[in-house]
Amino acid sequence: MWFHAQDDSVSNALKMFPTLADVINLDSEDDDPEPDAAATTPLTPNPSRRNDLYMRRSKVRDAMTGLPIDELGLFTSVALPAGALVGFYTGHFIDEERYTALPERARELLNRYAVGIDEHELTIAPPMAVGANHPDFQMHAMGLINEPSEGERSNVFAQTRVLDTGYHQVVCVVMYTCRPIGRNGELRWWYGGAYNRDGRYVPGEGCTAESINAARLEDPLPMLMACVGMAHVYHPLPEHSDASSGDEWLPPPTRLKRG
Numbered sequence: 001m002w003f004h005a006q007d008d009s010v011s012n013a014l015k016m017f018p019t020l021a022d023v024i025n026l027d028s029e030d031d032d033p034e035p036d037a038a039a040t041t042p043l044t045p046n047p048s049r050r051n052d053l054y055m056r057r058s059k060v061r062d063a064m065t066g067l068p069i070d071e072l073g074l075f076t077s078v079a080l081p082a083g084a085l086v087g088f089y090t091g092h093f094i095d096e097e098r099y100t101a102l103p104e105r106a107r108e109l110l111n112r113y114a115v116g117i118d119e120h121e122l123t124i125a126p127p128m129a130v131g132a133n134h135p136d137f138q139m140h141a142m143g144l145i146n147e148p149s150e151g152e153r154s155n156v157f158a159q160t161r162v163l164d165t166g167y168h169q170v171v172c173v174v175m176y177t178c179r180p181i182g183r184n185g186e187l188r189w190w191y192g193g194a195y196n197r198d199g200r201y202v203p204g205e206g207c208t209a210e211s212i213n214a215a216r217l218e219d220p221l222p223m224l225m226a227c228v229g230m231a232h233v234y235h236p237l238p239e240h241s242d243a244s245s246g247d248e249w250l251p252p253p254t255r256l257k258r259g
Contacts, residue, residue, distance in 0.1 A: 031079065031185070032182060032183065032184035032186075035075075035184060039056050039057065040055070040056040040075075041055045042054045043055065043137075043138060044138050047227050048087055048088045049086065049087025049141055050084075052076055052077045053075065053086075053087075054074075054077060055074060055137055055144050057070075058071045058146050058186060059186050060149045060186070060188065061149045063201060063202055071146055072137065073187070074146075074186065075184060075185065075187065076183070076184070077184065078183055079180065079183045079185075080180065080181045081177070082178060082180055083176060083217045084176065084218055085174065085175075085217070085219075086175040086176060086177065086187065087175055087223070088172055088175070088223070088234070089115050089124055089142045089143075089175060090139070090140050091114070091115075091127065091135070092125050092127060093122050093123075094123045094124075095122060095123075099123045110123075110126075110128060111125075112128070112134070113128070113135055113143040115158070115173055115254065115255055116254040117171060117253050117254075118254060119160060120171050120235075124173060126139075126140035139232075140232075142175050146186075147191055147204065148188040148203060148204030149203075149204055150201070150204055151204060152204035154178065154190045155177055155178060155179050155187060156175055156178065156207070157175070157189065157190075157212060157252070158176075158253050158255075159173070159174045159175075159253075160173055160252060161173070161174050161220065163224055163234075165224065168236050168237070169237045170236050170237060171235050171237055172224065172234040173253045176217055177215070178207030178211040178212050178215055179207070179215075188204070190203060190204065191255035192206070192254055195255045
């Protein structure tokens with residue numbers, strides 16, 4: 001179920017969602033073994049995401065070879081319950097007109113890790129340095145999340161949200177767990193049926209509607225308020241936006257081509 005959270009005040013919005021302490025559930029999937037410290041890279045503290053995440057080589061397997069893919073992945077150092085807030089998908093918020101006006105080569109580069117918010121005709125594109133294969137993951141860690149292996153299922157989903165900060169309404173993309181993840185488990189996210197994989201692989205499945213509906217989602221507003229002034233986390237909506245003053249449903253963001 002895709003929530004569109006919005007309220008008239010910060011205090012009211014805070015009452016709408018449980019805190020992480022309310023949703024902790026010890027019935028998580030099994031913990032993974034402790035990784036070799038030399039093979040892991042801690043993520044520096046950042047208010048736009050959890051601070052118990054790290055990156056290492058992904059455990060997602062290539063269906064053809066059966067070997068782990070040659071990509072970094074995002075892992076959690078603590079067990080997470082279903083509904084835990086992982087962080088915001090960050091990057092430059094670019095409107096459709098400006099994005100389509102970019103040179104084709106620039107769009108191809110940005111599309112590798114871009115997310116589209118069709119409802120507001122926006123693209124979130126983590127910046128890519130010339131010659132780089134990926135964005136700065138210390139700044140844009142949600143780009144580390146890979147799709148599940150064929151035959152497996154995602155444990156993370158993305159949600160488009162409009163939130164009221166008390167000063168203005170903003171649109172953002174929030175990443176949540178849809179089922180428990182064990183300690184040292186890898187976060188995996190199905191990018192959607194429209195994502196262009198160029199026939200390179202067949203991914204696993206996304207979170208089920210039942211698991212999303214059942215998850216008690218952690219309130220994203222405190223994390224958002226800690227990011228006030230960080231333009232790569234959210235996009236302010238026009239004062240006379242068509243967004244209503246109450247809750248409404250929004251389609252999920254669309255992952256663009258990554259390859």
